[in-house]
Amino acid sequence: MRPRLFVVTGPSGAGKGTLIRALAECRPDLAVAVSATTRPRRPGEEDGRDYHFLSEDEFQRRVDAGEFLEHVTYVSGHRYGTLREEVDRILASGRSCILELETQGAKEVQATAPDAVTVFVQAPSFDELERRLRERATESAGEIGERLELARSQAEEAGDFDHVVTNAAVEQAVEELGALVDRALGEPSAAGKLRAP
Ligand code: 5GP
Secondary structure, three states: OOOOEEEEEOOOOOOHHHHHHHHHHOOOOEEEOOOEEOOOOOOOOOEOOOEEEOOHHHHHHHHHOOOEEEEEEOOOOOEEEEEHHHHHHHHHOOOEEEEEEOHHHHHHHHHHOOOOEEEEEEOOOHHHHHHHHHHHOOOOHHHHHHHHHHHHHHHOOHHHOOEEEEOOOHHHHHHHHHHHHHHHHHOOOOHHHHHOO
16 A cells, blocks of 8 residues: 555644554554654653754754755744655655644645645643643643644634544544544545646
8 A cells, every 4th residue: 555644733732642652553554753843852752752852053954955844933932843854764664654743834734745634633622622731731831821822723724634533532533543544545646636726
């Protein structure tokens, strides 16, 4: 089967990372691309596993060299981006590639790689999203507020993506995501169709 590019997007705290990791763990035909970021490392995070942690200068150098498939500056002021070489390496190994992106980057990929399958992951409610962000406690109160505000505007964008998965119960959401992947892998490429006119 031809490997494909999957984009999982949605608000911070919806559980994108958890779902993707759970899915990739049980599926050797999928791999998650490691993004680059300028944000500081959180406790427990590893360079090269969770992110490629880059300085501002190094990130900009790679932007200038055209090494990113997409890149954004997030509400926090930190930069995030997908390195082309990450995606190419995974696809060349015969595996499908999953990207975890906020919505602006996801739209950029939709425009440049129309064959990508996009999935918007949402929490069952804003109260639950807030609870998850506070429980994770990796951001300051101000940053959590910014992420929640962003989530409200992002919710209106859900319809711009191919699929929406509501992450109420992780196991069920992983199953749903896996089923979407299976269906997409069984489908012929839509690239020609979508690139028209
Ligand atoms: P966090 O700081 O919580 O790890 O990530 C913040 C947001 O950035 C999340 O919504 C995450 O999905 C998104 N993100 C992570 N990597 C990338 C990337 O390479 N590109 C874009 N556009 N967003 C990313």
